[in-house]
Amino acid sequence: GAVVSQHPSRVICKSGTSVKIECRSLDFQATTMFWYRQFPKKSLMLMATSNEGSKATYEQGVEKDKFLINHASLTLSTLTVTSAHPEDSSFYICSARDLMAEDYTFGSGTRLTVV
Amino acid sequence: AQSVAQPEDQVNVAEGNPLTVKCTYSVSGNPYLFWYVQYPNRGLQFLLKYITGDNLVKGSYGFEAEFNKSQTSFHLKKPSALVSDSALYFCAVRDIKGNEKLTFGTGTRLTIIP
Secondary structure (H helix, E strand, C coil): CCCEEEECCEEEECCCCCEEEEEEECCCCCCEEEEEEECCCCCEEEEEEEECCCCCEECCCCCCCCEEEEEEECCEEEEEECCCCHHHCEEEEEEEEECCCCEEEECCCEEEEEC | CCEEECCCCEEEEECCCCEEECCEEECCCCEEEEEEEECCCCCEEEEEEECCCCCEEECHHHCEEEEECCCCEEEEEECCCCHHHCEEEEEEEEECCCCCCCEECCCEEEEEEC
16 A cells, blocks of 8 residues: 655654654655645644745744745655744644545654654 | 544443444535544554444454444444453544545543553
């Protein structure tokens, strides 16, 4: 089946630094990828839709300059949390849409802790 | 607009008993419906989906769900629960004629009691 690889699985960084999270579709091409944030014991909050070769579409209330998304190829999207603060600490999950199968495959998530 | 409701935050079932996790949806057109399971500190794993065709959908790990258009429901079921089924379950919907975004329910924590 389709596999999405997300790295790193866990990262701790200092306040003010930037962190990059990668999301790769391993065996299919994903023109569209999605980035979610999940708070403890809560549902997934869609942050942005990442489209290959074009600018990401951000959901209302999500800071574009803080959460930089790049989707440079059909298999890779990255989320960079810039100038991280403790309130950015969360679980971030990516998802890739397989057009051929109408499937949405999720990465294993990244636990970000900002200290 | 599309939305999903999972009315139960928590469901407890004795091992070996049948389980049901409820989901209702709202879309303006026809829905694509999905169920995912999440284990602690992990991403979402696909269980099953309804796109078209037979209303009864069978998925991974013995789970199944029935698409009921008149009741706008897509409840997840399993005939005999296992302790390993304990996890967080999410229902999601997408309007066929809408954009690509999935809308998720708030999740239901399923606990199987040995």
